Amino acid sequence: MQLFSQVQKRFLDEIKGKMPVNVAFADVLANDLNISNDSAYRRIRGDTFLSFQECMILCNKYNVSLDSLFVNASNYVMFSYRGIDYESYGYDTYFKSVVENLEALKRFEVKEMLYGAKDVPLFYLFMFDKLAAFKLFFWMSNIHHFPEYENMVFDEKLISKETLRLAKKVWESYINVPSTEIWSEETIVVTLKQIEYMYDSGRITSRDVAIGLLEEFKAVLLHIQKQAEKGYKFPFEKDNEVNKENIFNLYYNEILISDTTIYFQMEDKSMAFLGHNVMNILTTTDELFCRHTYKILNNIIRSSTLISVVAEKVRNTFFLKLINKTNDCIKRIETNN
Numbered sequence: 409m410q411l412f413s414q415v416q417k418r419f420l421d422e423i424k425g426k427m428p429v430n431v432a433f434a435d436v437l438a439n440d441l442n443i444s445n446d447s448a449y450r451r452i453r454g455d456t457f458l459s460f461q462e463c464m465i466l467c468n469k470y471n472v473s474l475d476s477l478f479v480n481a482s483n484y485v486m487f488s489y490r491g492i493d494y495e496s497y498g499y500d501t502y503f504k505s506v507v508e509n510l511e512a513l514k515r516f517e518v519k520e521m522l523y524g525a526k527d528v529p530l531f532y533l534f535m536f537d538k539l540a541a542f543k544l545f546f547w548m549s550n551i552h553h554f555p556e557y558e559n560m561v562f563d564e565k566l567i568s569k570e571t572l573r574l575a576k577k578v579w580e581s582y583i584n585v586p587s588t589e590i591w592s593e594e595t596i597v598v599t600l601k602q603i604e605y606m607y608d609s610g611r612i613t614s615r616d617v618a619i620g621l622l623e624e625f626k627a628v629l630l631h632i633q634k635q636a637e638k639g640y641k642f643p644f645e646k647d648n649e650v651n652k653e654n655i656f657n658l659y660y661n662e663i664l665i666s667d668t669t670i671y672f673q674m675e676d677k678s679m680a681f682l683g684h685n686v687m688n689i690l691t692t693t694d695e696l697f698c699r700h701t702y703k704i705l706n707n708i709i710r711s712s713t714l715i716s717v718v719a720e721k722v723r724n725t726f727f728l729k730l731i732n733k734t735n736d737c738i739k740r741i742e743t744n745n
Contacts, residue, residue, distance in 0.1 A: 493552075516675050639656055
């Protein structure tokens with residue numbers, strides 16, 4: 409019986425992970441299964457087992473495989489999956505879900521966000537419309553192969569105003585969430601290589617456009633450096649609008665960060681996000697997995713150098729290296745005939 413209870417808990421945790429973190433799960437479950445709130449709580453606690461029909465209702469509504477009920481609970485972690493797809497899950501829907509997560513996190517009194525950055529966190533890439541349009545174009549054409557973008561030459565007008573508006577909303581929501589980020593010198597390499605590749609392959613036909621993208625990227629880095637100096641997040645070129653609740657901790661790690669990992673702590677609840685295939689996200693509220701994720705991220709932090717507010721020399725040296733890498737990329741494009 410204990411095993412069944414554990415399996416049911418994991419199954420319901422996966423369902424819960426597909427909902428905004430601020431909803432009353434028992435209320436939603438009661439409504440979905442047409443049962444009382446008391447009956448819903450008994451199922452959540454494991455006092456009452458879900459019927460086969462109830463499992464099917466939840467599986468169909470939340471797109472969860474029934475197979476997940478029949479595995480060994482001791483070594484199985486269930487994830488919800490946000491995978492961008494041309495036909496069923498586009499970028500607008502994806503951005504709305506990211507904003508929902510960030511806005512929900514913001515409402516908690518006690519909250520924490522840890523971000524291990526293999527690539528520059530996408531929030532920053534949406535500060536400027538041109539850079540945002542480029543990243544979206546690259547992902548749509550080279551990663552997800554949206555038909556209308558394949559083999560097209562980059563033009564920021566190809567990205568809809570609504571998609572760019574939602575991307576900007578992601579950035580604006582992130583500003584208002586306290587966070588700790590871990591960067592290495594390799595964190596910026598992906599974006600630099602993408603711009604250079606698209607120029608070299610003729611997908612960016614104008615040298616001025618390529619250099620303009622790199623200049624915007626450099627402005628992003630300088631903004632992050634200012635945030636690190638002050639220890640808070642704020643809108644671009646509005647450091648007089650600092651909200652001191654939006655603490656920004658930045659750590660420099662000399663070892664390459666192997667993957668993008670994000671951890672949310674919301675009072676007594678936790679959630680882990682894993683980057684998958686560039687833009688897609690695996691999410692879990694599995695207690696053991698979240699604890700392990702938190703532990704690993706903190707182990708990385710302990711082997712890193714805090715460069716926000718303190719360690720001015722290390723901070724300036726780190727960002728100078730990032731700026732120099734960007735300038736080197738600009739020079740290569742300028743001299744490319």
